[in-house]
Amino acid sequence: MDVEMPRLILCRPCLADVPTLFGFLGDAQAMQHTHADASLRQCRRRVAVHEWHRRRDGYAPWTIVARSDARIIGWGGLYDDPFDPGWGVEVAYFFHPLAWGQGYASEMVAACMSVADHALRLPEVRAFAHPANVGSRRVLEKAGFEVVRFVPEMDRFLYRRHRQELKAAA
Numbered sequence: 001m002d003v004e005m006p007r008l009i010l011c012r013p014c015l016a017d018v019p020t021l022f023g024f025l026g027d028a029q030a031m032q033h034t035h036a037d038a039s040l041r042q043c044r045r046r047v048a049v050h051e052w053h054r055r056r057d058g059y060a061p062w063t064i065v066a067r068s069d070a071r072i073i074g075w076g077g078l079y080d081d082p083f084d085p086g087w088g089v090e091v092a093y094f095f096h097p098l099a100w101g102q103g104y105a106s107e108m109v110a111a112c113m114s115v116a117d118h119a120l121r122l123p124e125v126r127a128f129a130h131p132a133n134v135g136s137r138r139v140l141e142k143a144g145f146e147v148v149r150f151v152p153e154m155d156r157f158l159y160r161r162h163r164q165e166l167k168a169a170a
Contacts, residue, residue: 007107008107008108008111009064009067010062010063010064013062015048017047018040018047019042022043022044023096025043025094026038028042029097030097033129034092034094050082053082057079059077064076064108071099073099073136074093074104074105075093076100077093078115078125088125088126089122089127090127091116093105093109093126093139106139109140109143113161121163122163124160124161126159127155127158137157140150144158145159146159
């Protein structure tokens with residue numbers, strides 16, 4: 001299922017997206033607070049593994065496209081991390097540096113939380129943020145996430161957000 005928002009389209013990644021995604025997912029500076037793919041092959045594998053999980057679970061990260069010019073600007077969404085399992089369903093987002101600071105992460109996380117709450121009815125979603133990544137921490141807190149604890153082995157804060165119940169129509 002693709003998700004369309006006022007400024008973004010979240011769509012299933014295809015292999016043709018991988019070179020563009022690798023342009024920032026493989027950039028150590030752009031990914032300074034998280035994992036950077038070491039090669040195009042590693043990036044292709046990451047996307048393919050997540051797509052296998054989408055078929056199994058019904059959700060996985062999307063390619064994030066700017067509506068204004070149909071340009072790929074990010075990758076992210078809901079997933080149960082196949083490369084570091086055991087944390088439950090997470091939301092994560094990775095953007096090209098040219099897309100930073102424009103509110104795209106907040107818009108994308110809000111859409112993901114709507115899908116998590118209403119379509120998937122997930123009881124809880126988690127997220128991680130590096131202490132120095134103030135912008136990402138602000139995005140999560142604005143979306144209703146709360147810090148659970150600091151995870152020293154990951155050098156990240158673990159966040160959690162419980163499902164928002166639908167308000168009864170008045």
